[in-house]
Amino acid sequence: METTLRSTKETVVIGPDRPLVIIGERINPTGRKKLAKALEDGNLKLVQEEASKQVQEGAHVLDVNVGVSGIDEPKLLKEAILAVREVTEVPLCIDSALPRALEAGLQVYKGKALVNSVNGEERKLKEVLPVVKQYGAAVIGLTMDDDGIPKDAPKRLQIARKIVEEAQKIGIPPEDVIIDPLAMAISTDHTAALETLKAFRLIRDELGVNQTMGASNISFGLPERHPINGIFLAMAAIHGVTCPILDPTVWEIRRSILITDLLLAKDEYCMNFISVYRDKFPKE
Amino acid sequence: METTLRSTKETVVIGPDRPLVIIGERINPTGRKKLAKALEDGNLKLVQEEASKQVQEGAHVLDVNVGVSGIDEPKLLKEAILAVREVTEVPLCIDSALPRALEAGLQVYKGKALVNSVNGEERKLKEVLPVVKQYGAAVIGLTMDDDGIPKDAPKRLQIARKIVEEAQKIGIPPEDVIIDPLAMAISTDHTAALETLKAFRLIRDELGVNQTMGASNISFGLPERHPINGIFLAMAAIHGVTCPILDPTVWEIRRSILITDLLLAKDEYCMNFISVYRDKFPKE
Numbered sequence: 267m268e269t270t271l272r273s274t275k276e277t278v279v280i281g282p283d284r285p286l287v288i289i290g291e292r293i294n295p296t297g298r299k300k301l302a303k304a305l306e307d308g309n310l311k312l313v314q315e316e317a318s319k320q321v322q323e324g325a326h327v328l329d330v331n332v333g334v335s336g337i338d339e340p341k342l343l344k345e346a347i348l349a350v351r352e353v354t355e356v357p358l359c360i361d362s363a364l365p366r367a368l369e370a371g372l373q374v375y376k377g378k379a380l381v382n383s384v385n386g387e388e389r390k391l392k393e394v395l396p397v398v399k400q401y402g403a404a405v406i407g408l409t410m411d412d413d414g415i416p417k418d419a420p421k422r423l424q425i426a427r428k429i430v431e432e433a434q435k436i437g438i439p440p441e442d443v444i445i446d447p448l449a450m451a452i453s454t455d456h457t458a459a460l461e462t463l464k465a466f467r468l469i470r471d472e473l474g475v476n477q478t479m480g481a482s483n484i485s486f487g488l489p490e491r492h493p494i495n496g497i498f499l500a501m502a503a504i505h506g507v508t509c510p511i512l513d514p515t516v517w518e519i520r521r522s523i524l525i526t527d528l529l530l531a532k533d534e535y536c537m538n539f540i541s542v543y544r545d546k547f548p549k550e
Numbered sequence: 551m552e553t554t555l556r557s558t559k560e561t562v563v564i565g566p567d568r569p570l571v572i573i574g575e576r577i578n579p580t581g582r583k584k585l586a587k588a589l590e591d592g593n594l595k596l597v598q599e600e601a602s603k604q605v606q607e608g609a610h611v612l613d614v615n616v617g618v619s620g621i622d623e624p625k626l627l628k629e630a631i632l633a634v635r636e637v638t639e640v641p642l643c644i645d646s647a648l649p650r651a652l653e654a655g656l657q658v659y660k661g662k663a664l665v666n667s668v669n670g671e672e673r674k675l676k677e678v679l680p681v682v683k684q685y686g687a688a689v690i691g692l693t694m695d696d697d698g699i700p701k702d703a704p705k706r707l708q709i710a711r712k713i714v715e716e717a718q719k720i721g722i723p724p725e726d727v728i729i730d731p732l733a734m735a736i737s738t739d740h741t742a743a744l745e746t747l748k749a750f751r752l753i754r755d756e757l758g759v760n761q762t763m764g765a766s767n768i769s770f771g772l773p774e775r776h777p778i779n780g781i782f783l784a785m786a787a788i789h790g791v792t793c794p795i796l797d798p799t800v801w802e803i804r805r806s807i808l809i810t811d812l813l814l815a816k817d818e819y820c821m822n823f824i825s826v827y828r829d830k831f832p833k834e
Contacts, residue, residue, distance in 0.1 A: 452812060453820060460815040484813075488820060489827050490805060493780075497809045500781045504788060521774060525781045528736060529768075531744040536737060536772060543773050 271357035290325030331361035340370035386411030419464035453487035470506030496522030555641035574609030615645035624654035670695030737771035754790030780806030
């Protein structure tokens with residue numbers, strides 16, 4: 267199954283037989299004081315810098331989240347989307363916990379956006395899916411519901427199935443639903459990564475939809491986080507993740523994506539890997 | 551299926567539900583001038599140093615290969631095994647292209663060794679398997695035969711099956727055959743890694759035997775070799791490799807093994823990963 271995202275000038279196709287699609291995560295104030303402060307001040311210059319930098323470092327799609335307290339999020343999200351559009355043409359992933367903000371973002375977005383996110387909660391499904399449908403967008407569905415995030419893979423599949431079905435009921439096709447099975451930290455439960463890999467595989471085999479994941483949760487609380495995240499990304503790709511959300515400006519992480527494509531025969535003659543490497547390290 | 555290797559004092563069990571077993575590769579003069587020179591001189595001090603260092607860095611089994619030209623290999627291999635035994639008690643993998651040398655090594659080895667290697671060639675099967683049987687050892691079977699190394703996975707399975715069957719005919723049980731499907735360089739064929747992963751999976755699913763691999767061939771001719779090898783190791787583990795042959799003194803490679811066990815829920819409470827990390831980087 268392939269998901270197509272578009273801006274007015276660029277198209278990105280996400281699918282199991284294609285190279286991994288990188289969704290850049292850096293335009294998000296969570297845990298990033300400098301960006302949070304800039305957003306509070308309504309200053310979008312840093313957002314633009316983060317956009318350019320991530321595209322430069324290989325992001326194919328950019329997540330845009332401006333959720334800081336005390337601001338008019340729908341208004342700021344609109345402005346941020348327009349500001350990002352001034353510096354890059356890549357398709358965007360419009361990210362907010364507020365359905366009103368998602369709708370505001372979609373109003374100014376030209377093309378087919380990705381919406382981040384809906385989940386299995388009744389209220390969320392009811393609030394978000396009609397907006398996604400109205401603007402012809404695609405949507406990320408998180409495998410959590412009114413009972414929280416299930417630990418075991420079959421239950422995550424069940425929620426994923428519900429999201430896909432509810433979307434279909436109002437006319438959003440399965441290829442426009444990208445599931446995120448929510449990788450949890452292994453430091454608190456050493457079976458968390460394995461169970462998430464099982465969820466990726468189950469969801470791929472049963473539903474055939476594209477899948478995303480946040481690349482960094484898994485290593486929370488441990489040393490050597492980038493190497494852990496990088497190896498988990500490779501394992502995730504084998505099990506069905508096609509468009510991870512990550513920070514491509516960290517070479518160790520971007521390199522994992524390039525190497526994963528390389529090893530899974532998605533980089534003919536190793537051309538992409540070698541050319542990125544040469545751009546990055548021209549003197550070696 | 552589980553393979554048990556033994557010295558007089560230590561036992562190592564290799565199996566799919568256990569942490570990965572590291573076979574240290576450094577006692578091998580191929581491409582290592584200093585070691586080759588020492589072996590030509592009959593000086594085994596460097597061999598002992600390499601043995602200690604690898605065990606210190608997490609090797610569970612040590613490969614011992616003394617194949618340099620112009621020496622009496624059976625005699626030197628015996629001496630090397632005895633020299634290694636002076637500094638460590640881990641089980642050994644006796645490695646030579648000469649069946650006579652393998653036999654000489656087995657004569658002095660106390661316990662259950664691993665023999666490296668047999669392959670699908672008629673002559674090799676006939677020369678090596680009886681020696682393995684006679685000394686009650688386990689053996690690595692390379693998936694190549696008189697026609698060379700097949701490119702496609704089903705043919706590698708076919709050779710693996712033949713080796714397992716020939717071994718069984720003379721009384722070596724399948725659990726004492728460890729298959730190496732021979733990972734080739736992706737720089738010359740960008741599908742090589744994917745095809746090898748398929749071979750790992752096929753051999754695991756069809757034969758259920760343990761599998762090994764050399765961790766470094768795959769990246770030959772490319773930059774960023776350790777990261778490529780490290781990610782391939784993780785992918786290989788998912789597909790059936792249980793006891794890779796590698797250089798544990800390279801932290802990036804050893805770390806991949808630790809992280810792979812961690813992510814596949816084989817490191818309860820992340821204890822092994824964290825304790826190795828703390829030993830390695832006590833100040834951080």
